[in-house]
Amino acid sequence: MHQLADILCGMRHNACMTIQPKAADRxxxxxxxxxxxxxxxxxxxxxxxxVAADLGISRTPVREAFQRLQNEGFLRVYPKRxxxxxxxxxEDAHGxxxxxxxxxxxxxxALAARGAEAVRETGEALLRDCxxxxxxxxxxxxxxxxxxxxxxxxxxxxxxxVAGLYETLWNQQERISAAATAGPAHAAEDVAEHAxxxxxxxxxxxxxxxRLLADHLAAVLHRSGFSGRPxxxxxxxxxxxx
Amino acid sequence: MHQLADILCGMRHNACMTIQPKAADRxxxxxxxxxxxxxxxxxxxxxxxxVAADLGISRTPVREAFQRLQNEGFLRVYPKRxxxxxxxxxEDAHGxxxxxxxxxxxxxxALAARGAEAVRETGEALLRDCxxxxxxxxxxxxxxxxxxxxxxxxxxxxxxxVAGLYETLWNQQERISAAATAGPAHAAEDVAEHAxxxxxxxxxxxxxxxRLLADHLAAVLHRSGFSGRPxxxxxxxxxxxx
DNA sequence: GTGCACTTGCTTGCATACAAGTTGACGTCT
DNA sequence: AGACGTCAACTTGTATGCAAGCAAGTGCAC
Numbered sequence: 256m257h258q259l260a261d262i263l264c265g266m267r268h269n270a271c272m273t274i275q276p277k278a279a280d281r282x283x284x285x286x287x288x289x290x291x292x293x294x295x296x297x298x299x300x301x302x303x304x305x306v307a308a309d310l311g312i313s314r315t316p317v318r319e320a321f322q323r324l325q326n327e328g329f330l331r332v333y334p335k336r337x338x339x340x341x342x343x344x345x346e347d348a349h350g351x352x353x354x355x356x357x358x359x360x361x362x363x364x365a366l367a368a369r370g371a372e373a374v375r376e377t378g379e380a381l382l383r384d385c386x387x388x389x390x391x392x393x394x395x396x397x398x399x400x401x402x403x404x405x406x407x408x409x410x411x412x413x414x415x416x417v418a419g420l421y422e423t424l425w426n427q428q429e430r431i432s433a434a435a436t437a438g439p440a441h442a443a444e445d446v447a448e449h450a451x452x453x454x455x456x457x458x459x460x461x462x463x464x465x466r467l468l469a470d471h472l473a474a475v476l477h478r479s480g481f482s483g484r485p486x487x488x489x490x491x492x493x494x495x496x497x
Numbered sequence: 498m499h500q501l502a503d504i505l506c507g508m509r510h511n512a513c514m515t516i517q518p519k520a521a522d523r524x525x526x527x528x529x530x531x532x533x534x535x536x537x538x539x540x541x542x543x544x545x546x547x548v549a550a551d552l553g554i555s556r557t558p559v560r561e562a563f564q565r566l567q568n569e570g571f572l573r574v575y576p577k578r579x580x581x582x583x584x585x586x587x588e589d590a591h592g593x594x595x596x597x598x599x600x601x602x603x604x605x606x607a608l609a610a611r612g613a614e615a616v617r618e619t620g621e622a623l624l625r626d627c628x629x630x631x632x633x634x635x636x637x638x639x640x641x642x643x644x645x646x647x648x649x650x651x652x653x654x655x656x657x658x659v660a661g662l663y664e665t666l667w668n669q670q671e672r673i674s675a676a677a678t679a680g681p682a683h684a685a686e687d688v689a690e691h692a693x694x695x696x697x698x699x700x701x702x703x704x705x706x707x708r709l710l711a712d713h714l715a716a717v718l719h720r721s722g723f724s725g726r727p728x729x730x731x732x733x734x735x736x737x738x739x
Numbered sequence: 740g741t742g743c744a745c746t747t748g749c750t751t752g753c754a755t756a757c758a759a760g761t762t763g764a765c766g767t768c769t
Numbered sequence: 770a771g772a773c774g775t776c777a778a779c780t781t782g783t784a785t786g787c788a789a790g791c792a793a794g795t796g797c798a799c
Contacts, residue, residue, distance in 0.1 A: 277576075278753065302780065313754045315557075318781085319564065326568045328661075334519075335760045335781045350658030357659070361599050416592030416669065417599070419570075420662050427658065520783065544750060555784045560751085577751045577790045 279316035291433045297342035327426040343434045348481035365412035367461040377411040378457030385450040397442045435479035521558035533675045539584035569668040585676045590723035607654035609703040619653040620699030627692040639684045677721035
């Protein structure tokens with residue numbers, strides 16, 4: 256345990272992961288993609304054995320994937336019963352967007368407090384993200400780029416804890432996007448709004464960036480289709496199940 | 498993130514949990530307690546086999562516990578190497594307290610927006626928590642009551658997503674408290690400040706509750722001993738290990 | 740003495756076997 | 770017919786065995 260600092264700093268063992276990802280990672284990616292692509296829908300019941308058979312692996316790595324997905328809010332494991340796909344409703348969408356607004360506005364304020372130069376540099380980095388966004392066309396790619404944009408924005412505040420919280424939040428955001436059936440249909444609007452925010456930061460107008468960001472999140476909520484009747488119980492449209 | 502609540506609350510299916518909790522839960526509780534009580538300290542290296550042998554169970558449930566603890570930020574598992582206890586430093590303490598301030602102030606504002614009656618009721622419930630706090634004397638009990646107080650405060654905002662985020666945050670807070678070696682020495686001050694906040698809410702002075710809360714969090718940071726020199730590298734005081 | 744391949748002892752990753760719990764259906768008794 | 774007990778087909782929970790990976794130490798060749 257003398258070289259623990261090395262362990263903490265250097266991630267040089269990851270070369271093996273590129274050659275042959277662990278079975279647990281494959282299971283995680285498979286289930287997550289199936290969830291995000293609508294193969295599994297709200298209320299579906301999954302079992303470790305079924306997924307393991309589908310992937311040709313044993314239950315052990317699938318079990319690990321289930322736990323990770325439960326921690327990220329995608330699944331809910333019931334003892335001795337199975338795992339159900341957690342349904343999302345307007346309540347959740349409102350909650351996530353409210354939380355995102357809170358964290359992202361905080362990030363902008365913290366960024367502005369770090370000085371004009373930091374604001375400009377962050378805006379520049381975000382603009383580069385937007386350029387990539389305009390090129391990427393696949394749904395999965397658009398998802399990933401949206402994640403990098405917003406996570407970079409929050410990360411620019413310099414608070415690692417808040418950044419970690421936001422990553423958790425983003426998982427739920429992706430679940431909402433998937434459930435909204437809108438998917439990447441509004442990707443163009445997203446990119447345009449991202450670019451506007453990045454430009455405002457790059458030109459050192461943080462106050463306008465705040466306003467643009469708030470508008471952006473409101474627009475995202477509206478486009479998701481969950482904006483109406485926030486008090487509606489989430490179970491309204493998810494009663495049917497296998 | 499809320500699987501702990503699930504385990505504690507969702508006992509309606511199986512009566513076995515009262516007699517014999519799952520081995521994975523025992524392993525989780527054992528490691529977590531050891532972490533919080535200082536048996537394991539920052540940088541320590543744990544292996545599944547060792548813990549399994551200590552508890553007289555197999556590696557499988559220990560493995561599950563490791564994953565949960567990693568998700569909560571206590572451990573970091575390195576492939577084929579083992580799990581190290583994540584060290585915490587002033588940077589983390591500042592980040593956590595800043596995030597807590599952000600979320601808890603948001604909660605107070607959201608609570609105030611829900612109306613005077615909601616504010617009074619929440620203050621009343623919090624006062625009841627404080628009464629329990631004054632009775633409980635064991636360190637573990639004090640920890641748990643502090644958790645219920647702050648989680649109830651944040652939960653009163655009515656945003657389940659933010660509440661979930663805050664629970665995640667609280668795990669890190671507990672780790673910081675443990676690392677600060679201050680532990681429950683300042684429990685009396687905590688309780689007094691909690692009571693002041695609850696009273697302000699009960700008497701419908703939310704603005705003062707805001708101020709008291711900010712003071713409380715600043716005091717917590719100060720008492721933790723991590724308040725000075727936030728840029729200091731985290732390894733400063735954590736070199737010694739068993 | 741120096742450098743390098745090998746060996747050894749640790750670790751995790753995965754597959755498999757078995758134990759235990761839950762559910763729903765089926766048959767039987769009243 | 771209706772209620773009730775039994776059971777069979779699922780599920781997860783845990784233990785165990787084996788393969789593979791990583792790091793340090795050992796000994797040999799130079």
